[in-house]
Amino acid sequence: MSLSPPTERIWWKEKIPTTELIWITIAFLWGLVMFFMMIYWHGAGEQNLSNEAYRISPANFTAKTQAMVDQYTVREESGYPVVHPPPGSDVYLIARLWQWWPILELEKDESYRLHISALDWQHGFSLQPVNINLQIHPGYEMVLTVTPDQLGDYGIVCNEFCGIGHHTMLGKMLVVE
Numbered sequence: 001m002s003l004s005p006p007t008e009r010i011w012w013k014e015k016i017p018t019t020e021l022i023w024i025t026i027a028f029l030w031g032l033v034m035f036f037m038m039i040y041w042h043g044a045g046e047q048n049l050s051n052e053a054y055r056i057s058p059a060n061f062t063a064k065t066q067a068m069v070d071q072y073t074v075r076e077e078s079g080y081p082v083v084h085p086p087p088g089s090d091v092y093l094i095a096r097l098w099q100w101w102p103i104l105e106l107e108k109d110e111s112y113r114l115h116i117s118a119l120d121w122q123h124g125f126s127l128q129p130v131n132i133n134l135q136i137h138p139g140y141e142m143v144l145t146v147t148p149d150q151l152g153d154y155g156i157v158c159n160e161f162c163g164i165g166h167h168t169m170l171g172k173m174l175v176v177e
């Protein structure tokens with residue numbers, strides 16, 4: 001192998017082979033299909049979107065969460081308070097480096113107003129295995145009306161890269177009778 005220049009001066013101006021053209025066309029059309037499906041699914045795909053968000057300061061959000069934790073903590077799990085708030089109430093979840101705090105314990109078939117906000121920077125709320133996803137920003141709270149209809153332990157993972165401890169940012173939500 002040598003580092004000599006190409007023999008043709010305009011080396012890049014070649015006819016595109018037919019098979020390559022076909023594949024470029026297929027990929028381009030498929031990209032268009034996926035683009036329009038994204039818009040279609042937004043309306044028709046039964047997405048779990050939060051359509052509510054409000055400005056809130058991290059200090060204010062911390063105070064509300066702390067008040068709920070102080071009032072309704074029922075036990076501890078590996079250093080995290082497990083909070084069992086009354087059905088129908090406002091419940092709070094903090095995202096911060098690198099935890100989801102506290103552990104919420106909700107009752108099956110009851111509704112709650114779930115508020116989620118970040119205290120430092122952007123995190124991704126991903127509730128598994130039901131796959132509900134939200135972006136969580138500091139300065140804003142996302143508010144969802146949730147009615148859990150299946151018992152179990154749900155995992156919360158952070159799916160937005162947030163630094164060196166991102167992969168350890170795991171939380172939990174419990175649904176009980």
Ligand code: CUA
Binds near residue numbers: 123158159160162163
């Ligand atoms: Cu928080 Cu990644």
